[in-house]
Amino acid sequence: MVLQFQCEEMEQDSTRQQQLNRKSEDLIEQYRCQIQETKLKHRKHRMKFENQLQxxxxxxxxxxxxxxxxxxxxxxxxxxxxxxxxxKAGKKL
Incomplete structure (x- = not known):
């Protein structure tokens, strides 16, 4: 019974860890998207500035x-x- 309890506890821990990992991966993906979006905005602003400078x-x-x-x-x-x-033209008048 003790072994069964430990096994169930380990499975629950494993499940919690997997959920935490998924949440972390989702957050990482969200941050990657935000970084990419910010890079694109900066690139757009830089290109606009370069055009104005030209x-x-x-x-x-x-x-x-x-x-x-x-x-x-x-x-x-x-x-x-x-x-x-x-x-000269003024004098002639």
Missing amino acids: QLIEQHKNLHSVFSPDRLPAEIESVENAKSQLL
């Missing part, structure tokens, strides 16, 4: 080409020519 870089390149120091003397000369032409 756009800013392109805008900067475009602005730099328009307002580059190399073009400044030519722009000043062009503005001065336009100013003198306007002044």
Whole structure:
């Protein structure tokens, strides 16, 4: 009887342990899913940031080409020519 009782007790312990293991495995799977979801969100945010950064870089390149120091003397000369032409046209009126 003692052996039978011990055997039943061990079976119950084994069953409890299996249930605990299942719960732990379920929790682990849930955490894995949450981690994967978080990684995907971070990846999405990173890609969005990288796209915005690329756009800013392109805008900067475009602005730099328009307002580059190399073009400044030519722009000043062009503005001065336009100013003198306007002044001449104003005097003729």
